[in-house]
Amino acid sequence: MQITGKTVLITGGTDGIGRELALQLQAAGADVVITGRDAARLTRARGEGMTAIAADLTGPDGIEAVLRGLAGRSVDVLINNAGMGTEHDFRIALPDQNGDEQSLWLNLHAPIRLIVALMSTLKTRPEAMIVNVTSGLAIAPSAGAPVYCATKAALRSYTQSLRAQLAGTQIHVLEALPPVVDTAMTRTRGGRKLSPQECARQIIAAMRANADEANVGMVRILKAVHQVAPWLARRIMIGF
Template sequence: MQIAGKLVLVTGGTDGIGRQIALQLQALGAEVIVTGRNPDRLARARGDGFAVISADLTRPDGVEAVLRGLSERSIDILVNNAGMGTDHDFRVGLPDVADDERTIWLNLHAPIRLITALMTALQTRPEAMIVNVTSGLAIAPSAGSPVYCATKAALRSYTQSLRAQLKGTRIHVLEALPPLVDTAMTTTRSGRKLPPQECARQIVAAMRANANEANVGMVRVLAAVNQVAPWLARRIMIGF
């Protein structure tokens, strides 16, 4: 895909992977709109030259806020990047049901609702793209974060079905599967973390190449293992 001249919406684009995707697309000549919740990060995004929409996508009214913020503007690329995790480990304690609901809304309902609301406009563009950011954990889950894994696996399944529906149309569908990335969400996690700049670079490269999947970093290895031995991929990942 030619990035220059495109109007892009990046959810969760004020920090982490989303911010780096926004910066790299901007550097390639795109006009970028980002969504976020934190006022300081939204102010920084304005300073970076992005249009901003304040929206809490962990709630149903967050999607409406994004649509109002877009007004009559027709985007060319939708990047569903916003995501969160939640503690849901009975070995530690009872989960917080409200946190689970926010995670499910942000990771699954919000992308589906945005795609549905923006589909008609995307179909009018000469060239369009939907990018859904899932996770390597969408391939094989970990024991410690079942709700996060379930939402990402569900979004992966939705993305694959959506790609089949839109085959032969002007809308290309890309799934990006990051590994553990060094962001605010993973500050308490140990282990090797990919810098968000490198994660974004690989995702943007996949966008430019019209790839169907961007298996980022070590997810390439996981995806290869899963192709030949899904049981082994599950065994490797369940302990994380």
């Protein structure tokens, strides 16, 4: 895909991977529109020349807020990046059902609803793309984050079906699978983390190449292990 001149909508574009995608795509000549919930970060993005839409995508009202913010504006690229985890570990405590519902909405329902809402305009563009950001945990889950893993695995499945439906059209479907990235969501985690800058760089390289998947960082190794021995990939990741 040619990035220059494209209008790109990025959900969760005020922080972490989403902000780095926004900055790097803007530097490459894209017209960037982001969504987010933090007023100060939205103001910062506007000061940087981006269109910033206040929208809480943990519920259905957020979808309407995005569409109102676009005000009929044509979008060439939709990047469903916004995501969250939730505590859901019976070994520690009873799960927070409200948190689970928010995760289900943000990680799964919102991407699907935005794709449906924007499909008609994407079909009018000479070159368009849908980028769904899932996770290496969509390949093999972790015991400590079952709801997060389930939503990312579901979005991965949806993405693969959507790609088959849109084969032969001008809309390309890319799945981005990051590893553990150094963001606010992983702040309390130890171990090796990929920088959001490098994660965004690899996703954008996959966009330029019209790849089907961006297996980012260590996910390339996980994907290779899973292709040869799925049981081993599951065993490795279940305790992650």
